[in-house]
Amino acid sequence: MKLPYYPGCTLKKNAKNFEKAAIVAAKHLGIELVELPRWNCCGAVSSLTSDDVMHHVAAIRNLVRVQQMNDDGILDNEYRLVVLCAMCFNVLKRSNILATSNANMLNTINSFMDTEPDYEGTVEVKHFLEILRDDVGFDAIKSKVINPLKGLKVSAYYGCTLLRPREVGIDDPEAPTIMERLIESLGAEPVDNPYKSLCCGSYHTVGSNKEVVARRAYRIIEGARRNGAEAIITSCPLCAFNLDNRQALTEKLYPGFKRMPILYFTQLMALAFGYESEASFDGNFVDPIPLLEEKGLIGMKVQK
Amino acid sequence: MLLEKVEEISGENLYACYQCGRCTAGCPMTGEMDLMPNQVILAILRNDERVLNAKTPWVCAQCYQCGVRCPKNVDIAKIMEALREIKLRSNVNYIDLKKINRSYPQIAIVATMRKFTG
Numbered sequence: 245m246k247l248p249y250y251p252g253c254t255l256k257k258n259a260k261n262f263e264k265a266a267i268v269a270a271k272h273l274g275i276e277l278v279e280l281p282r283w284n285c286c287g288a289v290s291s292l293t294s295d296d297v298m299h300h301v302a303a304i305r306n307l308v309r310v311q312q313m314n315d316d317g318i319l320d321n322e323y324r325l326v327v328l329c330a331m332c333f334n335v336l337k338r339s340n341i342l343a344t345s346n347a348n349m350l351n352t353i354n355s356f357m358d359t360e361p362d363y364e365g366t367v368e369v370k371h372f373l374e375i376l377r378d379d380v381g382f383d384a385i386k387s388k389v390i391n392p393l394k395g396l397k398v399s400a401y402y403g404c405t406l407l408r409p410r411e412v413g414i415d416d417p418e419a420p421t422i423m424e425r426l427i428e429s430l431g432a433e434p435v436d437n438p439y440k441s442l443c444c445g446s447y448h449t450v451g452s453n454k455e456v457v458a459r460r461a462y463r464i465i466e467g468a469r470r471n472g473a474e475a476i477i478t479s480c481p482l483c484a485f486n487l488d489n490r491q492a493l494t495e496k497l498y499p500g501f502k503r504m505p506i507l508y509f510t511q512l513m514a515l516a517f518g519y520e521s522e523a524s525f526d527g528n529f530v531d532p533i534p535l536l537e538e539k540g541l542i543g544m545k546v547q548k
Numbered sequence: 549m550l551l552e553k554v555e556e557i558s559g560e561n562l563y564a565c566y567q568c569g570r571c572t573a574g575c576p577m578t579g580e581m582d583l584m585p586n587q588v589i590l591a592i593l594r595n596d597e598r599v600l601n602a603k604t605p606w607v608c609a610q611c612y613q614c615g616v617r618c619p620k621n622v623d624i625a626k627i628m629e630a631l632r633e634i635k636l637r638s639n640v641n642y643i644d645l646k647k648i649n650r651s652y653p654q655i656a657i658v659a660t661m662r663k664f665t666g
Contacts, residue, residue: 253654288658289610292629294559299662331655408612409623417616443576443611447659450652451643456580456607485653 261527303339392431505532571614636666
């Protein structure tokens with residue numbers, strides 16, 4: 245299966261490990277992720293005002309690229325656009341819903357992008373987790389596992405953008421299970437966290453109020469730990485930064501706080517599929533290697 | 549009038565709100581706010597312009613928890629955005645871009661610029 249793929253800016257800088265692990269994990273499952281040619285920043289957050297069309301142009305322009313890939317024969321009638329970054333996924337899907345449900349708005353956007361082909365509303369924005377659930381299936385994933393992650397207790401952190409608003413979310417916004425099912429299929433033990441969809445503070449991490457984020461990180465990490473979690477997985481590079489890198493500040497605010505590794509779900513997949521080096525654990529702030537060594541999950545069978 | 553302006557920018561019907569407080573109960577940021585989300589709606593309904601100087605709209609990180617829980621389907625995040633926009637459209641920035649640490653993830657920086665500058 246060959247699918248067009250939108251990386252987004254952060255996966256090319258702070259979250260290289262997320263992408264690298266995803267590409268090998270997808271390949272292991274028979275999916276070739278083909279990066280969109282000439283993609284641009286989606287805008288990171290959706291514009292919520294009813295009179296703002298301009299800020300949806302960037303998102304829609306990326307969807308035009310999917311059409312072009314089909315027109316150029318790079319893809320064969322494949323209009324599902326795969327996104328890894330949860331924030332980009334949210335923005336692209338939301339703009340797509342808006343533009344395709346409002347002919348006036350779509351017309352304005354198309355007229356503005358007069359050097360581009362018109363967007364015809366044919367693209368479907370999909371998070372990679374949806375492809376895993378709906379097209380690959382968790383049973384198939386389980387059968388492809390080379391090194392089951394036995395004994396590893398992992399809590400899923402969903403954050404906001406995978407689940408809300410409802411029309412964009414990929415699972416029940418109050419009781420999601422998609423990542424727990426993935427954890428289970430990789431042979432690890434999923435652990436619940438009452439704060440798994442509590443906002444981490446998002447972009448408040450920039451600027452003078454970093455403590456807001458560090459306090460939320462504490463609540464989220466401790467919520468997972470109380471249930472026995474040893475690591476947390478996420479699908480958002482901003483959540484990852486806030487939960488992972490901000491632990492240095494959390495530590496200062498809460499004496500006695502112990503660091504917990506924060507991984508991208510694709511890193512866990514790469515490890516279970518036998519791609520330890522591509523899992524790129526050196527890109528994480530809190531080093532997950534000691535935990536994985538303790539569990540006997542480092543130095544396992546390696547795929548060539 | 550403030551109410552008309554907010555309704556126009558947000559596209560939301562604020563009269564749908566019956567002050568049940570579910571938005572406030574679920575909001576992860578109330579500890580940092582000076583007005584609770586339901587109080588913000590009430591202030592707008594009363595055309596109380598003091599709400600434009602409240603901290604709350606700037607603390608809202610657009611996590612949509614309130615919106616998915618509202619029994620009347622009021623998208624409160626859009627109302628917070630409208631209040632921010634009223635300020636930003638008068639050419640007042642909420643942050644100084646020069647002070648941003650460039651090593652942060654791009655999505656964090658872009659999001660900050662989008663939400664805190666006009």
